[in-house]
Amino acid sequence: MIRIEKLTKKFGSTEPVKETDLEIRAGEIFTFIGPSGSGKTTLIRLIDLLEWPTTGKIFFDGIDTGSSEQVRLAIRRRMGMVFQKPAVLNTTVAKNVAFGLKFRGIPEAEAQKKVRGALELVGLPDFTDRKAVTLSGGEMQRVALARAMVTEPEVLLLDEPTANLDPVSADLIEKLIIGINKKFGTTMIMATHDMIQGQRLADRIGVIMDGRLVQTGTADEIFYQPKGRSIARFVGIDAITGGIVVDNTGGHAVIRVGNNCFEALTDIQKGKRAALYIRPEEVTLTPANGLPAKSSVRNQLNGRITKILPYGPFVRISVDCGFILTTIITRRSCSELTLNIGTDVVAGVKATAIHVLPEDDDLPFHQ
Amino acid sequence: MDDITQGVTEAIHLIVTLDPDVMQIAALSLYISLSATCIAALIGIPLGGIIHFREFPGKRALIILIQTLYSVPTVVVGLILYLLISKSGPLGFLSLLFTPEGMILGQTILILPIMVGLVISALSGVDKSISDTLVALGATGFQKILQIVIEARFAILSAVVLGFGRAIAEVGVAMMIGGNIREFTRVLTTAITLETAMGEFGLSIALGIILLGLALIVVVILNLITSGLSSESQQIIGGPQG
Numbered sequence: 001m002i003r004i005e006k007l008t009k010k011f012g013s014t015e016p017v018k019e020t021d022l023e024i025r026a027g028e029i030f031t032f033i034g035p036s037g038s039g040k041t042t043l044i045r046l047i048d049l050l051e052w053p054t055t056g057k058i059f060f061d062g063i064d065t066g067s068s069e070q071v072r073l074a075i076r077r078r079m080g081m082v083f084q085k086p087a088v089l090n091t092t093v094a095k096n097v098a099f100g101l102k103f104r105g106i107p108e109a110e111a112q113k114k115v116r117g118a119l120e121l122v123g124l125p126d127f128t129d130r131k132a133v134t135l136s137g138g139e140m141q142r143v144a145l146a147r148a149m150v151t152e153p154e155v156l157l158l159d160e161p162t163a164n165l166d167p168v169s170a171d172l173i174e175k176l177i178i179g180i181n182k183k184f185g186t187t188m189i190m191a192t193h194d195m196i197q198g199q200r201l202a203d204r205i206g207v208i209m210d211g212r213l214v215q216t217g218t219a220d221e222i223f224y225q226p227k228g229r230s231i232a233r234f235v236g237i238d239a240i241t242g243g244i245v246v247d248n249t250g251g252h253a254v255i256r257v258g259n260n261c262f263e264a265l266t267d268i269q270k271g272k273r274a275a276l277y278i279r280p281e282e283v284t285l286t287p288a289n290g291l292p293a294k295s296s297v298r299n300q301l302n303g304r305i306t307k308i309l310p311y312g313p314f315v316r317i318s319v320d321c322g323f324i325l326t327t328i329i330t331r332r333s334c335s336e337l338t339l340n341i342g343t344d345v346v347a348g349v350k351a352t353a354i355h356v357l358p359e360d361d362d363l364p365f366h367q
Numbered sequence: 368m369d370d371i372t373q374g375v376t377e378a379i380h381l382i383v384t385l386d387p388d389v390m391q392i393a394a395l396s397l398y399i400s401l402s403a404t405c406i407a408a409l410i411g412i413p414l415g416g417i418i419h420f421r422e423f424p425g426k427r428a429l430i431i432l433i434q435t436l437y438s439v440p441t442v443v444v445g446l447i448l449y450l451l452i453s454k455s456g457p458l459g460f461l462s463l464l465f466t467p468e469g470m471i472l473g474q475t476i477l478i479l480p481i482m483v484g485l486v487i488s489a490l491s492g493v494d495k496s497i498s499d500t501l502v503a504l505g506a507t508g509f510q511k512i513l514q515i516v517i518e519a520r521f522a523i524l525s526a527v528v529l530g531f532g533r534a535i536a537e538v539g540v541a542m543m544i545g546g547n548i549r550e551f552t553r554v555l556t557t558a559i560t561l562e563t564a565m566g567e568f569g570l571s572i573a574l575g576i577i578l579l580g581l582a583l584i585v586v587v588i589l590n591l592i593t594s595g596l597s598s599e600s601q602q603i604i605g606g607p608q609g
Contacts, residue, residue, distance in 0.1 A: 048503055073507060081503035087496035089518055099514075100504040147504065 001026040001155065001187050002047060007056035009042055016042040018211040019056070026154075029181050029188040033198040033222075034208035035234065040191035041084070043208065044159045047189060049076045060155075077104060080148030084160040086140040088132035093124070093143055096132045100151040118150035119143075122176055138169025145176055149186075156180065158190040162197065170197075177201060195235055199223060207231050224279065225355050232277045232355075240276040240323050241359060245269065255356065258322035262349070263298045266356035273359035280316065282353035283327035287337055288344035297348035301325065305343045308334070319347050374572025381573050382580075393577050396554040399467055400535040401585070403474035407482050407534075408527050410475075412516070415486025415526075420512055430487060436480035441539025444477045449543050465546040470554075473540035478530035485529065489522030490515060524593045528586055535582060555581075 002024040009017040016039040024030050032040045045051045047058060049065055049072045058065045060075045080100075088096050094115050101111040119125050122142040127135075132143060141161060148156060158177065162170035178201060181188050192198050198205050199219040207215045207222060215227045226232040229239045240257055247254040248270050255262045255274050268274050288302065303321035310316075315334045319325045325347050339345065381389045418429065450456050452463045452472075463469035493515050501511045516523065538556045545552030547561060555578045562571040 050502055077505040085496060087494060087500045103505045103510050
């Protein structure tokens with residue numbers, strides 16, 4: 001649907017988008033995730049043809065979007081855009097929603113019908129005559145969504161659509177996004193700094209760091225097999241560094257870190273240095289004096305709790321096993337197991353839950 | 368104090384009886400200042416729009432110059448225009464000196480900088496995100512500009528009202544270019560100057576009250592027009608060309 005080739009964008013001395021190649025397929029929900037200021041917004045604006053690229057090309061349905069302003073306008077009219085901060089014009093909700101139709105010269109009667117349909121779609125059918133500037137943030141964002149959808153775009157771009165909203169409104173917008181994608185097959189391209197949101201909504205995710213698209217894949221690929229330490233940190237995994245592969249039999253490796261040995265799956269050859277990435281949810285904890293752990297968990301590490309941090313209904317526990325292993329368990333299990341700072345524990349990690357990367361093969365953008 | 372009460376009484380009397388002299392002066396004032404305001408608005412709003420929406424070298428300096436001209440004394444405009452349109456001046460052939468048309472020209476020049484400057488401010492007051500939203504919704508360059516002007520309508524109205532206020536209240540141009548000729552170029556402000564000089568304080572106060580009353584009526588009408596614009600705008604921006 002959209003093909004991006006060697007795209008860059010410079011503003012003066014800064015370069016928010018560094019050479020990027022990407023193909024977005026028709027009908028998918030594609031999400032850019034990355035920290036604030038990583039260039040997601042600029043990339044979305046480039047795709048919506050609101051900005052001219054410095055170099056590189058964007059093809060929409062095979063059409064080169066860089067040829068003329070007329071072509072860009074025609075293509076822009078096949079897309080819809082929802083901004084992070086919804087801007088409404090100082091008039092009624094219905095007239096706000098109708099702008100795209102007016103610009104396209106749709107006759108009044110037909111426009112009114114479409115506006116009603118779009119407002120019903122976002123659950124605001126009775127808001128037609130309300131003054132748009134008096135709406136709440138969540139309602140404004142739904143109006144913005146209706147306004148973008150009323151022209152039946154083939155591609156809908158969403159730049160942090162829920163970043164400024166309360167959880168209930170954010171949830172509603174997410175449901176609408178998924179609903180619209182299912183109902184109309186609209187291709188969705190969204191930017192978010194909330195990786196969990198990216199995971200919830202996206203068919204595919206592109207991770208953007210410092211202006212570069214550093215990894216593209218499904219949510220599972222990004223969350224369990226990050227391609228480098230910076231990406232891992234962003235998706236919530238701290239690296240365990242300083243490992244050495246001491247044995248590797250057909251991809252089944254033994255990796256020594258300090259005094260501990262891990263069994264994990266990797267192609268990294270014996271003698272090479274390796275870093276281990278373990279999702280905190282994949283680590284189980286049992287008190288050291290408790291029952292022997294289940295045998296299916298290959299890696300059993302003795303350690304002592306050094307930190308317990310509340311994390312919503314969960315707690316995030318740091319265990320010192322010679323290196324720091326982080327785990328997330330529910331608050332309830334934490335109190336049932338009577339875990340405290342200083343408690344000796346056995347941490348269990350399945351061999352399949354360890355993602356191994358060559359140690360010095362990190363991507364060139366640390367932290 | 369007596370003069371003021373007497374003035375108010377006389378004003379009421381003159382207005383109620385529709386005194387022909389006073390009505391003629393008031394009508395001429397309104398005609399000249401409204402004409403100047405309309406011409407200045409017709410030039411000033413598009414000009415302000417062009418300056419706001421175009422990027423060009425010296426833009427900042429131009430805006431500072433325009434803002435400086437807000438404070439140009441009315442007599443200076445009068446003097447310069449006098450030199451230009453007097454018999455021996457380069458525009459003398461137009462025979463505008465001591466005519467209502469000359470006064471309209473003078474007042475237009477006087478209030479144009481305020482209008483242009485305030486229109487630029489009004490348009491700058493519309494958030495950049497509105498402009499992005501309009502482009503993303505598929506607006507052409509023209510549709511975008513028109514919609515932003517409509518969005519800034521209340522601030523632009525202030526520019527027009529202020530321009531009208533300065534025009535109807537000024538004496539310098541009216542005196543120097545008009546010459547305060549009875550029943551031809553005498554307007555409210557020049558009449559007040561004259562009557563005061565002759566000791567007719569009552570009549571002066573009456574004329575002052577009438578001037579303020581006219582200003583009130585004009586401002587109310589302009590406000591009504593602007594409110595109505597919200598609904599009419601929707602028809603203007605449509606159209607099959609799209």
